[in-house]
Amino acid sequence: MANDSSFLFAGIRFDRKKFGTDIARFQKKDTDDSLAKIQSVTEDEENKETIEAVSGKKRKRKKTSAEAVDGFSVFRSSTSKSNKEVKVDDDDDESIRLKKEQNKQLERDAIFRKNHNIHVSGYNVPSPLQSFDELNTRYKCPSYLLRNLAELGFREPTPIQRQAIPVLLQDRECFACAPTGSGKTLAFVCPMLMKLKAHAKGGVRAIIICHSRELSGQTYRECKKLAKGEKFRIKLMTKNLLRNADFSKFSCDILISTPLRLSLAIKKKKVDLSRVEYLVLDESDKLFEPGLFTQIDSIIKACTNPSIIRSLFSATLPDFVEDRARELMHDAVRVIVGRKNMASETIKQKLVFTGSEEGKLIAIRQSFAESLNPPVLIFVQSKERAKELYGELAFDNIRVDVIHSDLSQDERENAVDNFRAGKTWVLIATDVVARGMDFKGINCVINYDFPDSASAYIHRIGRSGRAGRSGEAITFYTEEDIPFLRNVANLMASSGCEVPSWLTDLQKKKWKKHRPIRDSISTKPAVEKENSTEKLQKKKRKKHRPIRDSISTKPAVKKENSTEELQKKKRKKHRPVVKKENSTEPDL
Ligand SMILES: Nc1ncnc2c1ncn2[C@@H]1O[C@H](COP(=O)(O)OP(=O)(O)OP(=O)(O)O)[C@@H](O)[C@H]1O
Numbered sequence: 108m109a110n111d112s113s114f115l116f117a118g119i120r121f122d123r124k125k126f127g128t129d130i131a132r133f134q135k136k137d138t139d140d141s142l143a144k145i146q147s148v149t150e151d152e153e154n155k156e157t158i159e160a161v162s163g164k165k166r167k168r169k170k171t172s173a174e175a176v177d178g179f180s181v182f183r184s185s186t187s188k189s190n191k192e193v194k195v196d197d198d199d200d201e202s203i204r205l206k207k208e209q210n211k212q213l214e215r216d217a218i219f220r221k222n223h224n225i226h227v228s229g230y231n232v233p234s235p236l237q238s239f240d241e242l243n244t245r246y247k248c249p250s251y252l253l254r255n256l257a258e259l260g261f262r263e264p265t266p267i268q269r270q271a272i273p274v275l276l277q278d279r280e281c282f283a284c285a286p287t288g289s290g291k292t293l294a295f296v297c298p299m300l301m302k303l304k305a306h307a308k309g310g311v312r313a314i315i316i317c318h319s320r321e322l323s324g325q326t327y328r329e330c331k332k333l334a335k336g337e338k339f340r341i342k343l344m345t346k347n348l349l350r351n352a353d354f355s356k357f358s359c360d361i362l363i364s365t366p367l368r369l370s371l372a373i374k375k376k377k378v379d380l381s382r383v384e385y386l387v388l389d390e391s392d393k394l395f396e397p398g399l400f401t402q403i404d405s406i407i408k409a410c411t412n413p414s415i416i417r418s419l420f421s422a423t424l425p426d427f428v429e430d431r432a433r434e435l436m437h438d439a440v441r442v443i444v445g446r447k448n449m450a451s452e453t454i455k456q457k458l459v460f461t462g463s464e465e466g467k468l469i470a471i472r473q474s475f476a477e478s479l480n481p482p483v484l485i486f487v488q489s490k491e492r493a494k495e496l497y498g499e500l501a502f503d504n505i506r507v508d509v510i511h512s513d514l515s516q517d518e519r520e521n522a523v524d525n526f527r528a529g530k531t532w533v534l535i536a537t538d539v540v541a542r543g544m545d546f547k548g549i550n551c552v553i554n555y556d557f558p559d560s561a562s563a564y565i566h567r568i569g570r571s572g573r574a575g576r577s578g579e580a581i582t583f584y585t586e587e588d589i590p591f592l593r594n595v596a597n598l599m600a601s602s603g604c605e606v607p608s609w610l611t612d613l614q615k616k617k618w619k620k621h622r623p624i625r626d627s628i629s630t631k632p633a634v635e636k637e638n639s640t641e642k643l644q645k646k647k648r649k650k651h652r653p654i655r656d657s658i659s660t661k662p663a664v665k666k667e668n669s670t671e672e673l674q675k676k677k678r679k680k681h682r683p684v685v686k687k688e689n690s691t692e693p694d695l
Pocket residue numbers: 260261262263264265268285286287288289290291292293421422542543544545547569573574
């Protein structure tokens with residue numbers, strides 16, 4: 108973190124020697140927009156660059172006018188100026204006025220960004236949005252979108268929206284990092300809808316990649332809500348679509364997919380992505396991890412449109428992702444809200460020592476018995492442990508459910524829907540829902556198992572305290588986790604939580620995928636464990652349709668004939684409802 112912040116503020120030093128003339132000029136001006144203000148915000152390399160450029164030109168101009176005065180001092184006060192000279196003077200005045208105005212705007216932008224904790228780098232970064240109204244006054248936002256924003260109750264843009272939306276609207280590539288729950292989805296969907304304008308035929312026009320099916324589904328629904336009233340063709344790459352669509356004729360305005368499904372569509376179905384104008388990689392640091400990178404790479408390579416605008420969004424932006432972004436993008440703008448890799452400041456974070464695995468179970472039962480304030484999300488480190496904890500809590504008289512990658516798509520969706528609808532009070536989960544999922548109003552996140560990395564901690568606890576609401580996060584730790592405690596303590600301290608000094612004084616240890624082999628959560632003896640798992644499985648198994656022996660009592664030959672007859676009869680009336688190939692409906 109220390110490195111990150113020093114990198115972030117690397118541009119803050121103002122070379123007083125180099126800019127001596129400019130300092131003198133600003134001081135002379137004696138305005139409230141003082142140099143001190145500029146100095147305090149010149150971490151914005153963009154401002155620095157522009158100020159440099161402008162002052163450079165000014166110096167040049169001053170020199171030119173000095174030369175002119177030296178050379179033609181006789182004529183300076185003369186009234187016999189030629190028309191051409193008058194025009195040159197007028198032009199000069201106009202450009203001075205314009206530059207002054209430009210400088211003032213830069214100062215205003217810098218102060219505004221500082222007030223909203225927005226840091227930018229890149230050349231010529233557009234001014235941040237003061238309000239959603241500016242979408243209309245500056246960019247002629249269509250009325251359906253303004254109406255939808257108002258209907259969704261979005262009155263003011265969040266900091267990431269204030270800066271990322273104008274950047275993308277001005278066709279600049281962008282990589283952005285802003286806290287969890289700070290409205291990054293709208294920050295990339297809104298400019299996409301505005302730029303695409305309306306539905307148009309001819310291939311895929313925009314793509315949003317999300318790391319999980321759950322997040323893809325959620326982003327699809329968000330897009331639909333924002334596009335309501337306009338005939339955009341927004342599609343979710345479902346299993347059905349991948350299997351049944353005729354990709355040679357495939358066309359849509361926005362396609363939302365996981366990396367795997369889209370890379371399969373490229374490889375096996377030869378989907379044409381050469382016309383894609385916008386590509387968003389949400390949770391970009393996850394997408395650039397080794398497991399997904401080959402798929403992402405194939406997608407990026409398939410999007411061959413030279414004027415494509417790519418953007419990367421996440422709440423955590425490790426240096427390696429920044430490096431990739433710089434390699435990949437042209438003239439990209441970097442937007443950071445707050446500090447990189449920081450937990451949301453609206454979450455009250457606590458650490459609880461439980462001693463052992465048994466201690467964790469006691470602690471959680473005790474805490475639920477004292478006060479259970481749903482919805483509560485519990486994270487464990489593996490699907491096996493998720494099943495075990497579910498096995499323990501399922502009979503505790505609380506409405507608990509579980510989500511992990513061993514469940515079918517339907518079961519996963521049901522788990523999410525029931526939790527969202529309040530039917531489930533406590534959801535036990537693996538990291539499958541740790542990122543991006545917007546469960547409104549989660550009161551508490553419990554890290555039953557210590558997270559395995561800083562980003563896992565930030566994203567997990569970020570399921571609460573969203574959109575400015577407050578939330579709580581409790582992290583259990585055992586002896587095994589102590590070496591990594593300081594990392595969490597530092598994250599807590601940097602997001603404003605009180606941390607005892609002994610925690611931050613602990614020895615530093617590099618946090619590399621900390622997933623120790625833990626004792627089983629289950630308290631039941633082995634046989635009972637098997638039975639109860641079976642019971643639970645039965646409870647969950649909804650579509651239990653085994654192949655059973657025939658009911659028919661007729662002899663085999665007769666049976667065959669009658670079956671054939673029946674089949675013939677059936678075949679006549681066989682008119683299945685053919686599913687539209689390019690159905691926009693997800694198989695949710
Ligand atoms: N301008 C706004 N005003 C109020 N609420 C907003 C605004 N923009 C977005 N939201 C709401 O904030 C919540 C979080 O938004 P979103 O899911 O986009 O966050 P995020 O930054 O992508 O979080 P994460 O990093 O966890 O993925 C959503 O419920 C969304 O509807």
